[in-house]
Amino acid sequence: MLPSRPYFTFMPSWAVSVFYLSVVAALIFFFAKMFFEVRRYGFKISKLKNINVKIKNLLETEKLLLTDIYGGVAHTFVAIGLFILFLGTICVFIEYDILLKFFNTRFLTGVVYLSYEVVMDVAGLIFFLGVLAAIVRRAFVKPSRLINRKEDAVILFILLYGGLSGFIMEGIRLAIKPVPWGSASFVGYILSQMFVLTGLTYNLGCGIYPFLWLSHGLTLSVAVVAFAFTKLKHFPLYFLGVQNPLEKWVTPFNLPLVLESKKIEVPLGVNKPSTLSWDQKINAEACVNCGRCEEACPAYRAGKILSPRNIVQKISFTLKKSLNKELISSIINEDEIWSCTTDGACVKACPALINPLDYIVGLRRYQAMNLGKVPGSALFNILVRDNPYGLPRSERIGWRKNLDIKVLKEGEETDVLYWVGCAASYDARLQKVAQTVVKILRKAGVDFAVLKDEGCCGELARRLGDEYLFQEIMFRNIEKLKKYKFRILLTTCPHGYNIFKNDYSEFNGKFKVYSHIEFINKLLEEGKLEIKANLSKKVTYHDPCYLKLYNNLTQEPRKILMKAAGLKFVETKKFYCCGGGGGGNWFESKGEQRPNILRFRDTLEVNPDLIAVACPYCLSMFEDAAKTEGYEEKVEVKDIAEIISELLE
Amino acid sequence: MLKIIVGIKWVPDTADVKFDPVKGTIIREGVESIINPPDLNAIELALALKEKYGGEVYVISMSPPSAIKGLKMAVAMGVDKAFLVSDRKFAAADTLATSYTLSCAIKKIGSYDLVIFGEETIDSATGHIGPEVGEMLGIPHLSYVTEVQEVDLQQRTIKMVREVEDGVEFFQANLPVVISVGVGINTPRYPIPLRRLLTELETNKYIETWALNDIGADPEKVGFKGSPTRVVKVIAAPMPARRLEIREASGETVKLFIKRLKEAEII
Ligand SMILES: Cc1cc2nc3c(=O)[nH]c(=O)nc-3n(C[C@H](O)[C@H](O)[C@H](O)COP(=O)(O)OP(=O)(O)OC[C@H]3O[C@@H](n4cnc5c(N)ncnc54)[C@H](O)[C@@H]3O)c2cc1C
Numbered sequence A: 001m002l003p004s005r006p007y008f009t010f011m012p013s014w015a016v017s018v019f020y021l022s023v024v025a026a027l028i029f030f031f032a033k034m035f036f037e038v039r040r041y042g043f044k045i046s047k048l049k050n051i052n053v054k055i056k057n058l059l060e061t062e063k064l065l066l067t068d069i070y071g072g073v074a075h076t077f078v079a080i081g082l083f084i085l086f087l088g089t090i091c092v093f094i095e096y097d098i099l100l101k102f103f104n105t106r107f108l109t110g111v112v113y114l115s116y117e118v119v120m121d122v123a124g125l126i127f128f129l130g131v132l133a134a135i136v137r138r139a140f141v142k143p144s145r146l147i148n149r150k151e152d153a154v155i156l157f158i159l160l161y162g163g164l165s166g167f168i169m170e171g172i173r174l175a176i177k178p179v180p181w182g183s184a185s186f187v188g189y190i191l192s193q194m195f196v197l198t199g200l201t202y203n204l205g206c207g208i209y210p211f212l213w214l215s216h217g218l219t220l221s222v223a224v225v226a227f228a229f230t231k232l233k234h235f236p237l238y239f240l241g242v243q244n245p246l247e248k249w250v251t252p253f254n255l256p257l258v259l260e261s262k263k264i265e266v267p268l269g270v271n272k273p274s275t276l277s278w279d280q281k282i283n284a285e286a287c288v289n290c291g292r293c294e295e296a297c298p299a300y301r302a303g304k305i306l307s308p309r310n311i312v313q314k315i316s317f318t319l320k321k322s323l324n325k326e327l328i329s330s331i332i333n334e335d336e337i338w339s340c341t342t343d344g345a346c347v348k349a350c351p352a353l354i355n356p357l358d359y360i361v362g363l364r365r366y367q368a369m370n371l372g373k374v375p376g377s378a379l380f381n382i383l384v385r386d387n388p389y390g391l392p393r394s395e396r397i398g399w400r401k402n403l404d405i406k407v408l409k410e411g412e413e414t415d416v417l418y419w420v421g422c423a424a425s426y427d428a429r430l431q432k433v434a435q436t437v438v439k440i441l442r443k444a445g446v447d448f449a450v451l452k453d454e455g456c457c458g459e460l461a462r463r464l465g466d467e468y469l470f471q472e473i474m475f476r477n478i479e480k481l482k483k484y485k486f487r488i489l490l491t492t493c494p495h496g497y498n499i500f501k502n503d504y505s506e507f508n509g510k511f512k513v514y515s516h517i518e519f520i521n522k523l524l525e526e527g528k529l530e531i532k533a534n535l536s537k538k539v540t541y542h543d544p545c546y547l548k549l550y551n552n553l554t555q556e557p558r559k560i561l562m563k564a565a566g567l568k569f570v571e572t573k574k575f576y577c578c579g580g581g582g583g584g585n586w587f588e589s590k591g592e593q594r595p596n597i598l599r600f601r602d603t604l605e606v607n608p609d610l611i612a613v614a615c616p617y618c619l620s621m622f623e624d625a626a627k628t629e630g631y632e633e634k635v636e637v638k639d640i641a642e643i644i645s646e647l648l649e
Numbered sequence B: 001m002l003k004i005i006v007g008i009k010w011v012p013d014t015a016d017v018k019f020d021p022v023k024g025t026i027i028r029e030g031v032e033s034i035i036n037p038p039d040l041n042a043i044e045l046a047l048a049l050k051e052k053y054g055g056e057v058y059v060i061s062m063s064p065p066s067a068i069k070g071l072k073m074a075v076a077m078g079v080d081k082a083f084l085v086s087d088r089k090f091a092a093a094d095t096l097a098t099s100y101t102l103s104c105a106i107k108k109i110g111s112y113d114l115v116i117f118g119e120e121t122i123d124s125a126t127g128h129i130g131p132e133v134g135e136m137l138g139i140p141h142l143s144y145v146t147e148v149q150e151v152d153l154q155q156r157t158i159k160m161v162r163e164v165e166d167g168v169e170f171f172q173a174n175l176p177v178v179i180s181v182g183v184g185i186n187t188p189r190y191p192i193p194l195r196r197l198l199t200e201l202e203t204n205k206y207i208e209t210w211a212l213n214d215i216g217a218d219p220e221k222v223g224f225k226g227s228p229t230r231v232v233k234v235i236a237a238p239m240p241a242r243r244l245e246i247r248e249a250s251g252e253t254v255k256l257f258i259k260r261l262k263e264a265e266i267i
C-alpha cells in the first residue's frame, strides 16, 4: 500500500462541518477586522508598496530579534514553525478540497507524503519548543522589559494548545490505527508508543479523538482571528505599513511652496490620532509591546519619564478608542516628549520596524509650531542671533582670529569647505577642536576655506519641532552654499553632518558631506597624513548617535584609533547615547539621573585613560560627567582629531 | 477687556556694534537689528495681562520700514496687531520728537487702558520715552514697574509694584496709565512659529504702516526739526575690562570667587 495522508479518520461528519464553518467564519472575521481597521486609518490598496522588499526584510528583522538570544530564538522558532505548519495546511487544503474533490487526484503520497510528515513533525516540534520557551520566559525568567498582559497569556495558550493537541492527536491515531510508515511522523510515533504502553484502548481512542480533533481545528480558527484582534496583528500589519527610516525625516510642508501659494495646512504636527499619517497609525497598531525600544532608550535608562514603548502603546490605545482625543497632557505628558535625545536607538531596536521617534517629533512639532511651546532659550537665541548660545553674531569668527584661514569670497573656489558649526565656533573648549582640524588639514596640504558668514545649520530647530525656523535657515544656507564652488563640505559636528547629508538633500541641497572623522581617515589611508607616534594611553571610543545610528559611520573612527593606539584601543561594552542630542545639550529634562553620567560610567568599565569622541555635544557631555564624577584628573576626554593631531609630529 | 499698547524699538544688536575710536563714530555696517530686548518684557507683560483679563494687545514702533521684521516677531508672540509709524520726516528724532510721534500714534489708535514701554533701549538708554509719552497724553505714568498685581476693570484702577534698591513700592492708579517695565521681570515667550509664518503670508492683516499724515502729527514737532537735542561729539570711554568666569562651585572656587570680589573692591 502506498503511504498517503488519511483524512478525517474517526470523524463524524457534523464535526467536519463545524470545522469548515469555523474556518470560514474566522477568515471572514479576520479580513473584515483588518479591512475596517486599516480603512479607518486611511490605508488604501494603492499604498501597498514594496512587498518584496518587506519579505526580504523579514530575515533582517529576525536577525535583529536575535540580539536577545533567548527571546529571539523563541520568536524565530514559533514564527518558522508556524509558517511551515501553515504551508502544510495549505498543502492539505489543495489536496483534499481541490484536487481530490474536483480532479480526483492527490500528491501527498509515497515519498512526498513521508517527507511531508517528517517536515511537519520537525516544524511542529520547533514551534512547540518555541512556545514553551516563550511561556517559561514570560512566566519565570521575566526580563524587565516584558510586561505581561492577559492578551499574552491567551495567545500563548492558543499556540500551546494548537501544538500539543496536534501531536497528541497524531499519537492517538497512530496508536489505535498503526500504519507501517508511522515512524515518519516521529513525534506522533513516539507518543503513540507511549499511549500503547499506557494501555490506550481502541474504543477510548476513538472516543477522545473527535473532540481533540475538533478542538485542534477550532484552535486554528481562533488563531486566525487572533491575527487580526491581538498583538499577533503585527505580522499582517508589517506588510501594510511603511517603515519611516530614522535618517529620513518626513516633513509637513515645503517652505518655498507655502510662501508661493500663501497657504498652509494646519494644524502642523501631531496632537490627536487623526493628525497621524495613515502609516503612523498602522505602525502604532503593529507594536507588540516588547520593550526593546525602551531598553535602548537613554532617557528611560536615566529614569526620565519617557519610554518610547509607552509613547507607541499610548498612541495605539488611544487610536483604537478615538481619533479625536488630545494626546498631550492627559495621555502623553509634555515632559515625555522633551526628554527625548532623538538618538534613534529605539528606531534601530524595534523589530516591528516602528519609528517611535517619528511620533515624538510629531508631538513636539505640534507643541512648537502651533503653540510656541519649546523648552529652553536656545531656539529663541537662534531666531535672534543665529546661534543657540545667544552670543553676538560677531563673535562667531572668534575661534579663527589668529589662524589666517582662507575665507571664501563669492565665486571663489576651494576643494574643501569647512563648516565649523555653532558649537566649535562659540564654545571655548570646542573651539580647540576646530583649531585642531585646521592644523590637520594644513598638515595634509588640503586646500580648504571657511565661509565669511556661516550661521546656524538649523538642526536643533528641526529636532525641537520648529520646522519653520529650520526650513528658513536651511533654504538660506542652501542658497548661500550654492554661491560658492567647493567639492567637499566638511563638518566637525555630527549633527551638522547629518542635517546636511540627510535633511538638506531632501530639499534640493545636495552636497558631498564629510564628517571630520571620515575625512581624517581618508587622509590617513591616502598617505597624506602619517601617524608617527603611538598613543601610550588606553583609549575607548564613544560613538555619536548621529554618526553611528543615523549614518552607520562606525568603521572610520575605529580604523583611526587602531592605527593610533593598537591594542590600547578597547571597546566599551554597550552603547547608549550621551544625552546631548535633541535639545539635551540645551535644557535638562526631569529625571532621576543624567544620561551623560550613566554613559560616562559605561566607558569607565574598561578603565580608559582617555575617552575619544567625535562630536562637540558628546565632548561637552563627557567632560561635564567627568567633572561631576570627580574624574577630571583621571580620565581625559578628547575629540579624535585632537588625539591624532598630537601623533602626527 | 483690556486694551494694551506696547511701544517697541527696532535697534541694532549693540553686542555687534563696534566703535571707531579714530573717527569717533559707531560702525553699524552689517549689524543685524533686533527688538530692543527690554521691550520683549513689555510685550510679555501685555500678553500675560491679556490672558488674565481678556482684551487686545497692539504694538507700535517708530522705526524705518526694516522694523517690519521685528513687528512680525511681536505678532508671532501673540500681539493682535502692530503699527509701524514710519516716515522720512521722523528721521533723526531725539526723545522729545520720538515721544511726540508715538503719542500721536497712540491717540490715533484711540481708546486704550494701558501703554507699556521697556525700561530703556540698548542703543540710547535714556529711559525718557515712557514718562514723556505719559506727559504728552496727560495721563499718569510710572517707570520701572516690576509687577502688575491687579487690574480692576470695574473701578478702572491698576495696582502695581516697583522694587527699588531699598524696598518695594506699591502704587495704585486710575486707568489709563503709561508704565515702563523693569528689565528681566519676566521671561518673554517664544514667538509661535505658525503665527510667524502666517504673519509672513498675510503681512497686511497683522501690520499697518502709518506715515506723518496718518497720525495727524505736526511736521514741525517730529524728526530733526522737532528735536532740540544736538549731538556735539561722541567719545569712547574705555571701561576697565573685568571678567571673571566661574564654571563650577566647589569650596575652592567659592573661596577664590570671594577673594576676587574683595580684590575688585566689590565687597
Ligand atoms: C544723546 C542722544 C542723542 C541722540 N541723537 C540722535 C540723532 O541725532 N538722531 C537719531 O535718529 N537718534 C538720536 N538719538 C536716539 C533717539 O533719541 C532715541 O533713539 C529715541 O528718542 C528713543 O529714545 P531711547 O532710545 O533712549 O528710548 P528709551 O527712552 O530708553 O526707551 C524706553 C522705551 O521706549 C520705547 N521706545 C523707544 N523708542 C521707541 C520707538 N522709536 N518706537 C516705539 N517705542 C519706542 C521702548 O519701549 C523702550 O524700551 C539720540 C539719543 C541720545 C541719547
Ligand code: SF4
Binding pocket: A293, A296, A297, A298, A299, A300, A306, A307, A308, A339, A340, A341, A342, A343, A344, A345, A346, A347, A356, A357, A360, A577
Ligand atoms: S530617540 Fe532615543 S531618547 Fe528618544 S525615545 Fe528613542 S531611544 Fe529614547
Ligand code: SF4
Binding pocket: A286, A287, A288, A289, A290, A291, A292, A293, A294, A308, A309, A312, A349, A350, A351, A352, A353, A354, A356
Ligand atoms: S515600538 Fe517596537 S520595540 Fe517598542 S515595544 Fe513596540 S514593537 Fe517593541
